[in-house]
Amino acid sequence: MESNLMNLYYNTKWLNISVLFFATLVVAKLILSAGWRYNRRRSPPVVKAPIPIVGGLLRFLKGPIVLLREEYPKLGSVFTLNLVNKKITFLIGPEVSAHFFKAVETDLSQQEVYRFNVPTFGPGVVFDVDYSVRQEQFRFFTDSLRVSKLKSYVDQMVVEAQDYFSKWGDNGEVDLKHELEQLIILTASRCLLGVEVRNQLFDDVSALFHDLDSGMLPISVVFPYLPIPAHRRRDQARKKLAEIFGRIINSRKQAGKSENDMLQSFMDSKYKNGRPTTDSEVTGLLIAALFAGQHTSSITSTWTGAYLLANKKYLSAVSDEQKVIMRKHGDDVDHDILSEMEGLHRCIKEALRLHPPLIMLLRSSHSDFSVTTREGKEYDIPKGHIVATSPAFANRLPHIYKDPDTFDPDRFSAGRDEDKAAGPFSYISFGGGRHGCLGEPFAYLQIKAIWSHLLRNFELELISPFPEIDWNAMVVGVKGKVMVRYKRKQLSLE
Ligand code: HEM
Numbered sequence: 001m002e003s004n005l006m007n008l009y010y011n012t013k014w015l016n017i018s019v020l021f022f023a024t025l026v027v028a029k030l031i032l033s034a035g036w037r038y039n040r041r042r043s044p045p046v047v048k049a050p051i052p053i054v055g056g057l058l059r060f061l062k063g064p065i066v067l068l069r070e071e072y073p074k075l076g077s078v079f080t081l082n083l084v085n086k087k088i089t090f091l092i093g094p095e096v097s098a099h100f101f102k103a104v105e106t107d108l109s110q111q112e113v114y115r116f117n118v119p120t121f122g123p124g125v126v127f128d129v130d131y132s133v134r135q136e137q138f139r140f141f142t143d144s145l146r147v148s149k150l151k152s153y154v155d156q157m158v159v160e161a162q163d164y165f166s167k168w169g170d171n172g173e174v175d176l177k178h179e180l181e182q183l184i185i186l187t188a189s190r191c192l193l194g195v196e197v198r199n200q201l202f203d204d205v206s207a208l209f210h211d212l213d214s215g216m217l218p219i220s221v222v223f224p225y226l227p228i229p230a231h232r233r234r235d236q237a238r239k240k241l242a243e244i245f246g247r248i249i250n251s252r253k254q255a256g257k258s259e260n261d262m263l264q265s266f267m268d269s270k271y272k273n274g275r276p277t278t279d280s281e282v283t284g285l286l287i288a289a290l291f292a293g294q295h296t297s298s299i300t301s302t303w304t305g306a307y308l309l310a311n312k313k314y315l316s317a318v319s320d321e322q323k324v325i326m327r328k329h330g331d332d333v334d335h336d337i338l339s340e341m342e343g344l345h346r347c348i349k350e351a352l353r354l355h356p357p358l359i360m361l362l363r364s365s366h367s368d369f370s371v372t373t374r375e376g377k378e379y380d381i382p383k384g385h386i387v388a389t390s391p392a393f394a395n396r397l398p399h400i401y402k403d404p405d406t407f408d409p410d411r412f413s414a415g416r417d418e419d420k421a422a423g424p425f426s427y428i429s430f431g432g433g434r435h436g437c438l439g440e441p442f443a444y445l446q447i448k449a450i451w452s453h454l455l456r457n458f459e460l461e462l463i464s465p466f467p468e469i470d471w472n473a474m475v476v477g478v479k480g481k482v483m484v485r486y487k488r489k490q491l492s493l494e
Contacts, residue, residue: 042370042380044089045075046082056082063471064360068092068393078371078379088386089365093397094425095374097389100363101425101433105131108363108387110435116224119231120216120291122238125284136271137285141438144265150441151335152260153191157449158333160187165453170488173463175481177302180450184298185209187446192289194263196248205244211237212287216474238287245283262289293439296357299477301447302467303351305454306482307407309462314409318344322455338448344455346409348447349427353419354407356391356429357475363387374399391428392476400426459487 047067049055059067060083068090071079077092091097100108111127111134118128126134143149164183168174185206190198197205215234219226249267251257258264266282277285308315321343329337365385372378381387396404400422401411411418419427430437437443454460464483469476 042378044078044080044379044381046080047071047075049082054084057084060088064388064390065392065471068390072393076375076377077373078377078381080385083386086386087384088388089381091371091387091389092394093374094394094400094423096371097394097425097428098433099369099371100361100387100389101428101431101435103363103369103434105434107367107369108365110363112364113362113386116221117216117288117291119220119224120212120234120238121288122242122280122284124278124281126288133271137281138438140266140269140277140285141289143269144262145438145442147335147441149260149262149265150445153442154333154335154338154445154449156190156260157187157446158453160190161450161453165457168458168486168488171486173483173485176305176484177298177467177478177482180301180305181298183450184294184301184446187449188290188294188297190261191442191446192262192293193286194248194259194261196251197244197263200244205241208237208241208244209290212241216291218474241287242280242283245286246279249279249282262286289439292437293443295475295477297443297446299355299357299475300348300352300443301450302478302482303355304348304447304451305460305484306462306467306478307351307354308347308451309460309484310466311407314343314347314407318347318451319455322452325452326456333449333452335445338445338452341448341452343409344448344451345444346412348444348451349412349429350407350409352429353395353401353427354405355469355476356395357477358429358431359392359471359476360388360390361428361431389428391431394426394428457488459489461485 047056047059049059051058060081067081071090072092077096078089080087080089091100109131111131114127117126121128125137129137160183164179164186186198189205211233215230215237217230219228220231225231245263248263252259252264252267258268263282263286266277266285269277271277308318318341321341325337325340363386365381365383365387367383368380370378370380395401398404401418402408410416425432430440461484462482463485464481467482468479470479
């Protein structure tokens with residue numbers, strides 16, 4: 001009897017334990033699946049691909065803007081694309097892109113996604129060094145682009161523009177795109193790389209820069225060291241440029257000479273621990289500056305011209321502005337006078353809103369984060385994703401910009417301020433936040449120096465059709481020629 005009771009006790013105990021065990025499993029499963037559903041609900045929607053595995057890549061290769069135009073209306077401002085072994089999550093618009101711009105490097109970093117620049121810029125600079133060193137090198141950039149430095153650069157920009165356009169005849173036809181490319185190489189070289197390089201430019205140095213440029217291909221983004229002729233020429237050019245800069249730096253040091261240019265500023269820069277920059281670092285930083293600033297500025301000056309010549313209302317507004325300024329300052333043009341050209345500034349800014357040359361900005365995410373869309377939907381983006389935003393797409397969002405495809409520089413005038421009304425990161429042609437462009441003031445000054453000279457001295461007419469966008473270029477610019485008929489004018493202040 002006692003043993004029966006004992007058996008019953010043990011059986012009941014095991015029954016209880018088993019029931020408890022199964023109950024725990026069921027509850028755990030319920031919690032997990034609820035959580036899974038919860039997580040799934042908060043994951044960004046995923047772009048549908050026509051075929052598995054490489055389907056996402058194929059869609060991306062059709063062009064990121066094509067993808068955004070197709071998917072944004074369907075999926076909204078946050079969505080993920082599967083790129084074979086990587087996921088890329090797009091954050092489009094100021095409501096969801098703030099984290100992209102403000103996050104610290106340990107959360108969202110540039111190094112992995114922009115590493116393909118290393119063979120071009122060279123070793124020991126920018127994306128080849130730890131963030132702490134890169135930060136110091138960006139401090140050198142900031143120092144070299146201070147207002148006091150910009151003032152002397154502007155004087156050189158003005159001289160370059162005068163010299164260049166003095167070679168035009170009294171009238172004729174030119175490819176404006178080609179002309180502005182040439183002029184910007186000259187001014188950028190003079191202000192950034194130094195007078196020695198500027199004077200040698202049309203000998204070997206320009207050929208070396210050409211090789212460096214031609215070595216940056218779409219394939220270089222994925223395989224920067226692929227042994228192809230373009231990469232070999234890039235590497236040889238980088239080596240020869242280092243030798244040329246080495247000689248220039250040496251001769252400046254020997255002669256105890258100091259110039260007003262970025263080269264000098266980098267030569268004089270010191271790290272926090274007191275170490276001066278090496279010749280190789282100076283070369284690398286200058287190449288990085290040229291890559292950041294040359295094509296971006298020449299493309300923007302061409303679009304500005306195309307829009308002005310196609311919009312008589314704004315062409316006459318900026319021409320009148322020049323007359324007002326000339327009544328005040330005569331023929332003088334300097335940093336402060338360029339800063340008075342607010343109408344011209346808005347036209348450049350609007351050309352750049354419509355055509356930002358850097359169409360995609362990327363980061364690599366190292367920690368999970370969440371974003372909330374303007375409709376109030378929350379999404380979790382896990383670490384490991386590539387995170388992207390697109391100036392070319394976000395700058396034309398209709399809830400931020402009225403008639404977003406129309407050239408309307410007055411949208412930036414006081415009272416309308418469309419780029420500010422929706423909050424920060426509504427206008428992202430220069431990026432923003434932690435890694436916003438350090439060369440923005442330089443770029444505006446350079447483009448204004450060119451266009452104020454053209455407006456004052458020439459009557460211009462666009463004689464080719466309004467240009468199209470060259471989506472295939474690494475720095476997206478103008479497709480084909482931009483033919484312009486010019487006539488030198490006798491200046492009248494009337
Ligand atoms: C119209 C002309 C220009 C445009 C549209 C432009 C655009 C940009 C953009 C979009 C970024 C941010 C990249 C990112 O967030 O991933 C950037 C960064 C940068 N730009 Fe520019 N840029 C221009 C001219 C220049 C010039 C002339 C210089 C120097 C002389 C320059 C130097 C830099 C530097 C050093 C950075 C990196 C800042 C950082 O990561 O902290 N840019 N630029």
